[in-house]
Amino acid sequence: MNPExxxxxxxxxxxxxxxxxxxxxxxAEDVEDSGEPMDEDMMDEDxxxxxxxxxxxxxxxxxDSIQGFFNHKEPVFSIDMHPTDxxxxxxGGGDDKAYIWRVDNGEQLFELEKHGDSVVSTKFSHDGLxxxxxxxxxxxxxxxxGLTEKCAVLEGPDEIQWINWHPKGNxxxxxxxxxSMWMWSLPTGEFxxxxxxxxxxxxxxxxxxxxxxxxxGSEDGSLIIxxxxxxxxxxxFTPEDERFHQEGITSLAIAKDDQTILTGxxxxxAKLVHTNGNILGSFENATESVEAVGLxxxxxxxxxxxxxxxxxxxxxxxMRLRTTLQHDDAVTKLLWHENSPMLTSVSLDCTVRTWDxxxxxxxxxxxxxQEGIMxxxxxxxxxxxxxxxxxxxxxxxx
Numbered sequence: 001m002n003p004e005x006x007x008x009x010x011x012x013x014x015x016x017x018x019x020x021x022x023x024x025x026x027x028a029e030d031v032e033d034s035g036e037p038m039d040e041d042m043m044d045e046d047x048x049x050x051x052x053x054x055x056x057x058x059x060x061x062x063x064d065s066i067q068g069f070f071n072h073k074e075p076v077f078s079i080d081m082h083p084t085d086x087x088x089x090x091x092g093g094g095d096d097k098a099y100i101w102r103v104d105n106g107e108q109l110f111e112l113e114k115h116g117d118s119v120v121s122t123k124f125s126h127d128g129l130x131x132x133x134x135x136x137x138x139x140x141x142x143x144x145x146g147l148t149e150k151c152a153v154l155e156g157p158d159e160i161q162w163i164n165w166h167p168k169g170n171x172x173x174x175x176x177x178x179x180s181m182w183m184w185s186l187p188t189g190e191f192x193x194x195x196x197x198x199x200x201x202x203x204x205x206x207x208x209x210x211x212x213x214x215x216x217g218s219e220d221g222s223l224i225i226x227x228x229x230x231x232x233x234x235x236x237f238t239p240e241d242e243r244f245h246q247e248g249i250t251s252l253a254i255a256k257d258d259q260t261i262l263t264g265x266x267x268x269x270a271k272l273v274h275t276n277g278n279i280l281g282s283f284e285n286a287t288e289s290v291e292a293v294g295l296x297x298x299x300x301x302x303x304x305x306x307x308x309x310x311x312x313x314x315x316x317x318x319m320r321l322r323t324t325l326q327h328d329d330a331v332t333k334l335l336w337h338e339n340s341p342m343l344t345s346v347s348l349d350c351t352v353r354t355w356d357x358x359x360x361x362x363x364x365x366x367x368x369x370q371e372g373i374m375x376x377x378x379x380x381x382x383x384x385x386x387x388x389x390x391x392x393x394x395x396x397x398x
Contacts, residue, residue, distance in 0.1 A: 065368040065395035076388035081377040092119025098133040134160035152189030164206040175202035193231040217249030264290035270304045281319040292334045305331030323360035337382035348372030366397040
């Protein structure tokens with residue numbers, strides 16, 4: 001979920017809560033307006049409440065984290081882990097800032113230059129020698145190794161939705177709210193190409209694993225495969241085909257061999273397509289928007305996470321549902337572990353959960369956040385998880 005979608009989701013739930021909430025002051029005013037004096041029992045109850053909450057009413061917060069970073073003070077929307085030194089983290093949030101900090105002790109290493117609006121995407125390059133921060137102000141700041149020297153400010157898009165580095169080179173891609181994508185060469189910041197083909201915000205996108213193509217999804221319901229060199233469309237899937245999505249695309253995943261792509265959509269479905277243009281199948285068991293998708297690298301399994309809290313595991317060979325796991329609120333992101341059937345997911349229910357996709361068993365559940373988790377990063381060995389939350393905190397779980 002991007003910040004705007006999440007705020008809408010939270011506002012709707014707060015509105016439902018407000019309708020049923022009765023303010024104690026309103027009750028007191030009603031009694032005073034009636035002209036009837038409060039009896040002694042009512043006065044005694046008020047005295048008890050002023051004395052403080054009873055032991056029965058105390059809320060005990062569980063915290064399974066081993067470390068944290070707490071300098072943002074506003075919702076944290078994005079987090080990434082250094083590819084070679086996985087003790088180094090970058091996070092960005094609603095305070096318009098990005099920070100570099102350490103996993104082992106939570107120490108702040110650098111406070112990067114402030115954006116003019118929320119930092120919604122933060123990414124290290126493939127070798128970790130460059131790092132970029134993308135903001136809703138339409139700017140991308142890029143820093144060199146050592147992270148003290150800003151080498152480029154990239155501009156062009158109106159509002160950044162996401163950024164993604166080439167898997168083998170210093171080329172940066174960004175999707176924008178104005179339906180465009182932009183590409184630059186770093187560290188010079190030289191503009192390379194702009195991609196125009198969508199008609200609504202580009203909600204998700206990335207280079208393929210080989211780096212030979214780009215794949216992007218949009219709120220207009222279209223999925224496009226691009227040639228990065230010419231910015232031309234290689235293949236396109238649109239809502240005009242009734243077998244494909246009929247509403248906006250929220251997320252995508254690309255198979256290890258780059259042959260298949262999995263997409264999630266606001267139409268409550270996920271679609272599996274082949275890069276040759278064939279639509280292989282549709283996964284349809286969610287009752288609300290599918291916000292997260294992933295493809296296992298070692299088994300023919302797919303995973304889909306929905307706003308309804310479901311996390312479904314699918315057999316790609318048979319295109320059938322294998323099992324449905326459950327969070328208590330919307331699933332915001334999922335990641336398969338490298339070369340493993342294990343899967344980790346995060347949710348607005350404030351938990352991190354790791355699952356064994358073969359058995360459907362919840363191997364571990366971590367708690368610690370007081371509000372929904374928006375993003376997370378996973379170490380190569382799958383043993384360390386770092387989260388970004390609406391409560392303004394980043395936590396480390398192991």
